[in-house]
Amino acid sequence: MIYGARLRQAREFSRLTQRAVQVEIGVSQSRWSSAESDAYELPEIALSKFADLTGFPTSFFERPPRIELSGDPLHFRSRSTVSKAELRQAERAGEIVFEAAAYLQSQLDGPRLVLPTEPASETTRLTGLLRQALGLTPTEPARDLLHLLEHAGVTVVAVPAAATRKDAFSVWLDDRPFVALLETEAGDRQTWSLAHEMGHLLLHRGVGASRALESEADDFAAELLLPPAALSKEMPQHPTLQDFAMLKRRWRVSIAALIRAARRLERIDDDRYHSLFRQMSARGERLREKAAIAPSKPRGLRAMAEVLYGPTPVRGLADVMHWTLEFAEDVMVRHATAEELPFRRERADTVVSLDSRRKGTR
Structure with a gap:
């Protein structure tokens, strides 16, 4: 038996649309949709072509998905x-x-x-x-x-x-x-x-x-990684980008996260907060910081x-x-x-x- 959920799994993992599958292996889009719903059994030759297309062996599609x-x-x-x-x-x-x-x-x-x-x-x-x-x-x-x-x-x-x-x-x-x-x-x-x-x-x-839950999860991350009581003892009164780079090496979070933490600790005001981010943008570091930490x-x-x-x-x-x-x-x-x-x-x-x-x- 071929499991439709496995077909969909391999197709979406390979970032293929149903239309693209039709073009590549010659099965109509309607029949392919039926196959993914377990309402149509793919011919063996079509399954073989799809396996070659996605890089999964045919036996992969014969195992029921567990997750x-x-x-x-x-x-x-x-x-x-x-x-x-x-x-x-x-x-x-x-x-x-x-x-x-x-x-x-x-x-x-x-x-x-x-x-x-x-x-x-x-x-x-x-x-x-x-x-x-x-x-x-x-x-x-x-x-x-x-x-x-x-x-x-x-x-x-x-x-x-x-x-x-x-x-x-x-x-x-x-x-x-x-x-x-x-x-x-x-x-x-x-x-x-x-x-x-x-x-x-x-x-x-x-x-x-939801967006609200994403914000809550970020607040959780900030509390977990940058405990305010501990960070406040290490954060300079008027931190510079160089200070944040040093703190980054110790706390293993981004300079951007540390700037936000500094604002929460009231080490910087709103003007300084925006100024620091403008400096990061001018350096091309908003998306990729130069003080790199390997994953x-x-x-x-x-x-x-x-x-x-x-x-x-x-x-x-x-x-x-x-x-x-x-x-x-x-x-x-x-x-x-x-x-x-x-x-x-x-x-x-x-x-x-x-x-x-x-x-x-x-």
């Missing part, structure tokens, strides 16, 4: 210029990689989820509880937020979506939080996106997206695959998920080996606490 995000409230941190095609591509990529992570988790005893569970009506209170759960003091920078979250039981994956104007999205699946990271060259933006998504996961579970790679997915399939897990993962070797390699290269972990190297083997016992078989 479909279309029915779940999805919180997506992206720039305003992102297109619907890019959003769909990211969602489908998330489905495919989330499915792999969920399968691997089903085979292993992974880290226990230790996110805050007690109610907290104030963002400051909730971010304090999260910092405590992550093993952070109230005043230290969250320098390795990605791997701290993985260690706390949050499933973080990097997905192979080609566009560069998206950041991250999150969703609860079977009472476990999942975060998908999309391509970025800016580690400070990646850290903010992770904190932003944690705001959604903890504040907005089961609630649809990090998630570790969990690769760590689980290594336990099950050995130190080079690409073939094992490709076989069990019915991916091509090329696609499996593209996913794996986005996830860190133990040697690639940027901080806390003494804990490299415990970024994800895994028990090598299998819970079941394939």
Whole structure:
């Protein structure tokens, strides 16, 4: 049996319209639409052509999808210029990689989820509880937020979506939080996106997206990454861009985020606030800051695959998920080996606490 949801998944991941599929493989748009709705069985030759077109083996389409995000409230941190095609591509990529992570988790005893569970009506209170759960003091920078979250039981994956104007999205699946990271060259933006998504996961579970909720998630990120009591002790009374660049290295957030924090702390007034952003624009740094911080790679997915399939897990993962070797390699290269972990190297083997016992078989 060919599953229509798989056809749609591969088509939208490849950023193809139904009309484009018609042109490429010779199946009418109406019949293709029926195939995606499980109302028409594609001929074998048409399926083979579509597999070649999208880069997925034909066996991929014969497996029922385990994760479909279309029915779940999805919180997506992206720039305003992102297109619907890019959003769909990211969602489908998330489905495919989330499915792999969920399968691997089903085979292993992974880290226990230790996110805050007690109610907290104030963002400051909730971010304090999260910092405590992550093993952070109230005043230290969250320098390795990605791997701290993985260690706390949050499933973080990097997905192979080609566009560069998206950041991250999150969703609860079977009472476990999942975060998908999309391509970025800016580690400070990646850290903010992770904190932003944690705001959604903890504040907005089961609630649809809205502009107001995006603002709340940004407030959560600001409190988590830049605790006012700690930052106020380090922020100069009249900070310059050079001061913000120094603070960026320590706190691992953008200069723009630090300027906003300075305004909230009343270290600068509105005129100075706008002047600093004009200076950044004149330098060409509003979209890409020169004081670069490299992004990090998630570790969990690769760590689980290594336990099950050995130190080079690409073939094992490709076989069990019915991916091509090329696609499996593209996913794996986005996830860190133990040697690639940027901080806390003494804990490299415990970024994800895994028990090598299998819970079941394939």
